[in-house]
Amino acid sequence: MTGSIPPANRVRLIDAPDESGRSTATLVASLAARLSTLYAVSGAAAVGSIVAGFAALGREASRTAEGAAIRRALEKSRVASNGAALWSTLRIGQWASLAPPAPLLDQLRNDMALLLAPNLEETLSLLPIPGEPAGAMGAVDETPPEFLDCMVGMWVHSRETITAIEALAEPTRDAVTVMRGPDRPEPPSGSILR
Amino acid sequence: MRVSNEPGGPTGAFAEMFRLQADFQARLAEETLRYLRRLQGSVMPAAPGTVVMPGQELELRAAAEPGAKAELGVEVENLQRVHCMVTPQLTPLVSAAGVTWFPATDPATASRLIAPNVIERLTVSVAIPQELPIGEYRGALLLQGFRKNSLPVVVSVGAPPPPAARPKTKPVRSPRRRRPS
Numbered sequence: 001m002t003g004s005i006p007p008a009n010r011v012r013l014i015d016a017p018d019e020s021g022r023s024t025a026t027l028v029a030s031l032a033a034r035l036s037t038l039y040a041v042s043g044a045a046a047v048g049s050i051v052a053g054f055a056a057l058g059r060e061a062s063r064t065a066e067g068a069a070i071r072r073a074l075e076k077s078r079v080a081s082n083g084a085a086l087w088s089t090l091r092i093g094q095w096a097s098l099a100p101p102a103p104l105l106d107q108l109r110n111d112m113a114l115l116l117a118p119n120l121e122e123t124l125s126l127l128p129i130p131g132e133p134a135g136a137m138g139a140v141d142e143t144p145p146e147f148l149d150c151m152v153g154m155w156v157h158s159r160e161t162i163t164a165i166e167a168l169a170e171p172t173r174d175a176v177t178v179m180r181g182p183d184r185p186e187p188p189s190g191s192i193l194r
Numbered sequence: 195m196r197v198s199n200e201p202g203g204p205t206g207a208f209a210e211m212f213r214l215q216a217d218f219q220a221r222l223a224e225e226t227l228r229y230l231r232r233l234q235g236s237v238m239p240a241a242p243g244t245v246v247m248p249g250q251e252l253e254l255r256a257a258a259e260p261g262a263k264a265e266l267g268v269e270v271e272n273l274q275r276v277h278c279m280v281t282p283q284l285t286p287l288v289s290a291a292g293v294t295w296f297p298a299t300d301p302a303t304a305s306r307l308i309a310p311n312v313i314e315r316l317t318v319s320v321a322i323p324q325e326l327p328i329g330e331y332r333g334a335l336l337l338q339g340f341r342k343n344s345l346p347v348v349v350s351v352g353a354p355p356p357p358a359a360r361p362k363t364k365p366v367r368s369p370r371r372r373r374p375s
Contacts, residue, residue: 009254010269010313011337011345012247013278022242023275033239049238057339064283064336065296098227100235105339106243112307113276132240142228156338160305164279167307 024117025129027110033131034107048099051092055145056101058153071152080148087147096145104157112164244278244340254335257350258322264349266318266335272308281305281338282318287331287349295323295331297349320349328353 015021038046061067074080087093114120123129258264272278287295300319308314318335330350337343 007269008249008252009267010249010271011252012271012273013244013280013308013340014247014273016243016245016341019240019242021274022244022278026242027276030239030241037239045234061283061338063285064338065286065333066283066299068286069296098231100231100238102238103241103243106241109244109279109339110241110276112279116277116307116309133237134235134240160279160281160339163281163305164307167279167305 020132022110022113024114024119024123025126026132027114027117028120028123028127029129029131030107030110031114032127032129036131044095045099048096049102050104051096051150052099052145053102053104054153054157055096055149056141056153057104057156058149058151059141059143061152061156062149067152067156070155071148074148074151079151083147083151093145093147096150101141101145104153105160108157108160108164112168115168244274246337246340246343246345248345252345254345254347255350256320256348257352258320259352260322260326260328261324262322264320264322264351266320266347266349267315268318268335268345269313269315270306270308270337271313272310275310277310278308279305280308280314280316282316283336283338284318284320284347285333285336287333287347289327289329289331291327291329293327293329293331295326297321322349322351326351 020026058067058071062071117123252268254266254268256264256266266284268282270280284297284299287297289295297320300321306314306316328351330348333347333349335345335347337345
């Protein structure tokens, strides 16, 4: 972080002051820790954490105009009542409320950033890099996850995934739409082959 | 001894004690699960995130007429060591008269991947509905997924200018004929 004063209409994206920040090493450590945690937790806990993460993401996205519009549209249809019925009868909400929400958007962005890191190979040679626990950042929001939160969260996550993959491909995307095959010798011609 | 759960029964005191005991156990189980959830949340692997640090007194402003497009521009500087995906999203905007407007933004400016130590200008284009009452609409631009991610926004929707007045031209008079003297 530099000490200069930014122009008035500029925002800066910085690391959280009390964390080690986003670097190739910390992102590799985070991904490795996530993968190794899968061996230590049950499938129900892992998937419950993802469902809770979608719900937390959807709750935040519902504050935006687009998220609110999607949510209102779903609320008006049968989707909301059927979804809520499944959510409560199969106790999906209760199950998701037992797991801490996974920070899905951060994880997605961090994994995408690793794919563009210029020093990834050197960093991978340093493994194992000790992972950092979430600590206070893993403080759980007590709001019970709802069906529509989860739906909106899945929408946001899917859209972000598509956009991120397109952005990764964009610099090297080929504008050529017609490709010629390799030169081949002229096929034999004659009346017998007709 | 017969124990009844009926509130007014002969063993009402026992029933009350059992009810309190059941409530206590249920509450204890609930608090234990909540504690375990918090504990699990604190030991789960960290996902390093991004904090938004806005410029001093940053307020994004735009002005347009109904039926036109307003453009909100903001520069984003990535001071992190790796690429950062930025997704700006507008919240509903509210006028002083109590009108709530859910702005539709241009999907072409939905997200941007910003390299480390690079400054990019994000422009969020907002179509102003024809039926939107004139006024000043306030809300926020959220950089989705970041911490402290809210930037205040003001969109002024003004009256369209009156139709251009026709240039005044002198009426062409037909040439007078001179009366024969």
